[in-house]
Amino acid sequence: MKAKKYIIDFLLLPMVGLAASLIIWQLLSGHVEIHKNADGTTEEVKTGVVKDLPSPATTWEKTSKYVLKPFEKREELDQGVLRFTWYSLLIVAKGYAIALILGTPLGFFLGLSKAFTKMFDPIIQLLRPVSPLAWLPLGVVLFSGAGKQANEMAALFTIAVCSMWPTVLNTAVGVRAIPQDYLNVAKVLKLSRTQTLFKILIPATLPYMFTGYRLSLGIAWLVIVAVEMLTGRIGVGNFLWNEYNNGLYTSIILCILTIGLVGFVLDRGMSLLEKRFKSI
């Protein structure tokens, strides 16, 4: 009985939703008809609700070489979609790591010191809503002296700066939420500063930190597409942009689906980690 409900809830109903979406896509998409004119020449005529939207079948047909051989490298700009994704993930991982390394201690300082919060909170609130598209040019300027590495440095800078805020703010909230009891214990047991940090402050803040890490990872993945479009670094966002310029709209759809799927998998993974720490 329970297994049956499980199948319905997690297999059947999502399938129905997927099928419905595909049908709507199919109905909206345009297709090409070839008209023979009286003088013997042929003419391609696009019809449909959204004339330029490729249908699901067309999309599959045109992009299957990227999907079926996802890691193949034919040319610099003609590679399997997961290979492109892999390049993007590498750069996201680096930028994200920088965000965590900078963001976590900053969050701790904000949580521990009221004066520090009053000093820097306004600036953080000011910088937090700034779009990656605005940070990127600054990154390019800042690292313009880095030669070949300039593009990569600018990309890392943008990812780190955009994605660190949830980590900073959640860590600060977590530190402020540590119960006074735990701090009393630290005082009564005469723990040193280092011990208080590692045995009490960090473990007590971990669940909040991981919520921040999960949100930060989501943002880092959002930022990568914009960064690749603007810097021309090879990756899934860059692939999307190139294919748009080439007029290959099917590839755009493939890229969107891939980016969504990867983002989903990353978020799931982080939320599993988060749950693991919340259970304590």
Added chain:
Amino acid sequence: MPFLEIKNVSKSYPVDSGRTTVLKNINLQIEKGEFVAIVGYSGAGKTTLMNLIAGLHRPDTGTVTLNDLEIVEPGPDRGVVFQNYSLLPWLTVYENISLAVTPLFPNWSEAKRKQHVEKYIEMVHLSHAKEKRPADLSGGMRQRVSVARALAMEPQILLMDEPLGALDALTRATLQDEIGRICQESGKTVVLITNDPDEGIYLADRIIPLSTGPEATLGPSFTVDIERPRDRKAMNHDPRFKRIRNGVVEWLLGEGGRKHTTVTKRLVLPDIEPEDLSVARSPFDRRRRPIRKSERKVEKIEIN
């Protein structure tokens, strides 16, 4: 020369309207090896008194001295058992205790420390649960860990702040027996804070009532001259027990409790006032509308 001495101590806290004095003119002298219980109403300032001895707070006036040294900060010479156990949920029973032991005895070998921690886990009969986390333990077991942690620091004095307050009656009785046994065996000086006069008399050598706050102060000291080991059942019929109990309770209800306390009580009116429906009602008439819950009236009642 008393071992622990509290002299003319007062303590106040800031509140919305100025400051409220929690403790006033507290004087207490405890000899080495004595077990003293302080009994009082909830919210009387018992925990504040405990924090002053523990060194978590400093008194506004007066001094607290242990062994003739003024207490200015928490220290390993005072083991504290908190009301809400205060175990760290991410550490096992063993780790919780070893966290207290490790910084105190840095010169000990790993093996010696391990042996030391295990001795105290054994003392509270939790050897079978030493790898468990606090979340997997019952309230009584958690409090035993907390007692073991305090004792493992080998303090000169053990401070217990309503250690059994959150437990059910049966567990409470069992733990009272165990705490009595452990304290008797170790011969430590103990200050027990409680809201239960029976518990205080059963465990302590001396019991002192604390009057109601604000401006709570200590009452007369009652020596519990009942020989140990004490039998819970027999004690209930012991005339000495009855005399002490009556003395403490009478002081708490009489002198210690006689204070004018004002209680602000919110009067919640019914959500809607009855209306005479036969009277025609103008939509612009703002006078005759139902009274809402937000328009609560407040009344001050003085309790004698």
